[in-house]
Amino acid sequence: MKPLIKKLTETFSPSGYENAIREVITDEIKDFADEIRVDALGNLIARKGSGGKKIMIAAHMDEIGLIVNHVDEKGFARFSPLGTFLPHTLVGARVRFLNGAYGVVGAEYLKKETQTKLAPLDKMFIDTGATSPKDSPVKIGDVAALERPFHDLGKRLIAKSMDNRVSVAVLIETMRKLKTTAHEVYFVFTTQEEVQVRGAITSAFGIAPEIGIAIDICPVGDTPDSAKKEVSLGKGVSIKIKDPLMIADPRIVTWMIKAAEKANIPYQREVSTLGSTDARAIQVAGAGAMVGGISIPCRYVHSPSEMVDYDDVQNTVKLLITLLEKKIEL
Amino acid sequence: MKTDFLKSLLSSSGLSGFEIPVAELIKEKWASLTDELDQSALGSLHGLKRGSGKGHSVMIATHMDAIGLIVSKVSGEFLHVANLGGIDIRVLPGQAVIVHSERGDLSGIIAQPPAHLLPEGEAKGAVALKHLLIDVGLSARQVARKIKIGDTVSFATEPTEMSGGLLAGHSLDNRASVAALTLCLEELQSRDHIWDVWAAATVQEEIGHMGASTSAFQIRPDIAIAVNVTFAKGPGATNWETFELGSGPTIGLGAVNHPFLHQQFKELAEKLEIPFGIEILPGRSGTDGDDLQISVEGIPTIVISIPIRYMHTPVEVVATKDIQRTARLLTEFVAMLDADFLEKIVWDD
Known part of the structure; x- marks a missing residue:
């Protein structure tokens, strides 16, 4: 799966501009779906199987990005965020625009006395090498994503947009490996998750599933002096019980945990105080659905270098296949 | 009534x-x-x-x-919790609670660490939820066996009828x-x-x-x-x-x-x-x-x-x-x- 993760994380497709990644995914899944369609918001919806339960498995395919709001008189591109950035990880980052231009993020106030303070995003800029708006390769509305290559550290992998391309890889791999399913399963690669979970709202309304599962990354509590959170990298698939905006259906949590235990798949119980996923939108679409979340533990979330553990990634595929193969009793 | x-x-x-x-x-x-x-x-x-x-x-x-609380982390014999809904954290220390575990309900209390053990500046005013702990009286081993992340915690206060047709709870x-x-x-x-x-x-x-x-x-x-x-x-x-x-x-x-x-x-x-x-x-x-x-x-x-x-x-x-x-x-x-x-x-x- 590593070459696939590399290919997906090295594709540039921020929220609202998912064309490139959708093309890559479509190419990967076209032989493994019974039906493929794209809805009004650009969600890529692939059905596999029929009968049994109607299940929606969602992984968002967008990534956080930057959009130029103006180019100042010296040629510096000022930007607004597409999604949430942590300012301290952005200064010095390189970005690539969808039009092919490159730039580096700089910040005002890098004087000696203020060096230790964090610059807010509106005090930052992208230097594209331009000296005026005239010779700037970018203009208002141009969109960029972080530019970092994928690195394989053996057991651990780092890349930009591991959030959520690693889950996209998991879905693709699941579609390939899932020989038969007793259910009507919709694999949905959603758009605009990083800008308040928008693609999942409409795709879930369109599908109206009985069960919804979001596959996403989750922050961990295992780095020096990190948040009080139990989830660690490499200790197994993270089964979501709660995040700040969604409480997983207890029936779904039990189903997942029992399946993991039976198949000897290592798992962790997740109560998260940060972030949310597509599951929250699936839960309340239409008359509602029973939802849950499976997360791949991830360090340095929303920075240019996000790290996951390859065992966790493979175990997520295993758990999904175990869940989808058999009859479901809740 | x-x-x-x-x-x-x-x-x-x-x-x-x-x-x-x-x-x-x-x-x-x-x-x-x-x-x-x-x-x-x-x-x-x-x-x-x-x-x-x-x-x-x-x-x-x-x-x-x-509203209530949910176990987010187990540290030895104590439990860390997150909030379920907009709970008023000012009244939490000292409350009697029930931890609802798969192995049955456990009585507990919400404890706050002594001021000198809190990070600098955190002891003033209401102590943040992340510093509060739940003590159910069990050893670390028993806690690990009985309590899981995701167990809910509710208030143990029983409803009280008061004068003037008022009810508290x-x-x-x-x-x-x-x-x-x-x-x-x-x-x-x-x-x-x-x-x-x-x-x-x-x-x-x-x-x-x-x-x-x-x-x-x-x-x-x-x-x-x-x-x-x-x-x-x-x-x-x-x-x-x-x-x-x-x-x-x-x-x-x-x-x-x-x-x-x-x-x-x-x-x-x-x-x-x-x-x-x-x-x-x-x-x-x-x-x-x-x-x-x-x-x-x-x-x-x-x-x-x-x-x-x-x-x-x-x-x-x-x-x-x-x-x-x-x-x-x-x-x-x-x-x-x-x-x-x-x-x-x-x-x-």
Whole structure:
């Protein structure tokens, strides 16, 4: 799966501009779906199987990005965020625009006395090498994503947009490996998750599933002096019980945990105080659905270098296949 | 007012997202009061009390979930917790709680570390939730065996009847309204009404009204009433947003509340000589009403509230006569709905 993760994380497709990644995914899944369609918001919806339960498995395919709001008189591109950035990880980052231009993020106030303070995003800029708006390769509305290559550290992998391309890889791999399913399963690669979970709202309304599962990354509590959170990298698939905006259906949590235990798949119980996923939108679409979340533990979330553990990634595929193969009793 | 049912609701768990214990109690009570009873995908209870007419329906929604805590990390013999809903952290240290584990309920207390052990600056004012710990009295090994991340933690305080017809307890938000709706269903047993009534005990209101939007989408009522609690006057709470305890329910006015429904409720309360307050809700109401109004293609909605003191603490206080008045107002409103009521809801005048 590593070459696939590399290919997906090295594709540039921020929220609202998912064309490139959708093309890559479509190419990967076209032989493994019974039906493929794209809805009004650009969600890529692939059905596999029929009968049994109607299940929606969602992984968002967008990534956080930057959009130029103006180019100042010296040629510096000022930007607004597409999604949430942590300012301290952005200064010095390189970005690539969808039009092919490159730039580096700089910040005002890098004087000696203020060096230790964090610059807010509106005090930052992208230097594209331009000296005026005239010779700037970018203009208002141009969109960029972080530019970092994928690195394989053996057991651990780092890349930009591991959030959520690693889950996209998991879905693709699941579609390939899932020989038969007793259910009507919709694999949905959603758009605009990083800008308040928008693609999942409409795709879930369109599908109206009985069960919804979001596959996403989750922050961990295992780095020096990190948040009080139990989830660690490499200790197994993270089964979501709660995040700040969604409480997983207890029936779904039990189903997942029992399946993991039976198949000897290592798992962790997740109560998260940060972030949310597509599951929250699936839960309340239409008359509602029973939802849950499976997360791949991830360090340095929303920075240019996000790290996951390859065992966790493979175990997520295993758990999904175990869940989808058999009859479901809740 | 007979408070047995309300007290049993208050003594039951059923935190946001984990409503099964309280839902079971309500289901048992509503079974004989409704013609049909089922549950939504999210677990909200829908009870249908059929009217003599054909087609029109009013949905009365009361959320049944309660705020509380959830275990987020186990550190040796102590538990770290996250909040389920907007809990008032200032009152947490020293509270008796129940940890609901798969192996049964465990009594515990909320402890706060001594000031000198807190990070610098954190000891002033209310201590943040992340520093509070729950002690259930067990050894680290026993805790590891019995308690899991995701176990819920509810207040252990039992309801207390006080002088002057007041009742104190946790979860009066919003079990007081569930009790009012139940009383209304009881009164409707001997009343003629044309419209169908959908009594809904919704889930997950405290974390974003997830139950209301999904239930309204499923039921598709013609009009909707959200019954919730509001702020009663009390120490430090005296402004225009507060209402005297025991001064009757409030009738919402503002964006979420349809002006025609407001007018109808007001005239009805005046006619019946039920005391009431007018609650100005300029924007969002912070109740199920916000989501009922914009469900499906839009539903004319009104928010009716029961004043309580000390909201989101384990010692919320209600005047039981306000619950009875709310029930009566709801009953009379349902009985008043005639075949033409919907046509009267117009925006022209």
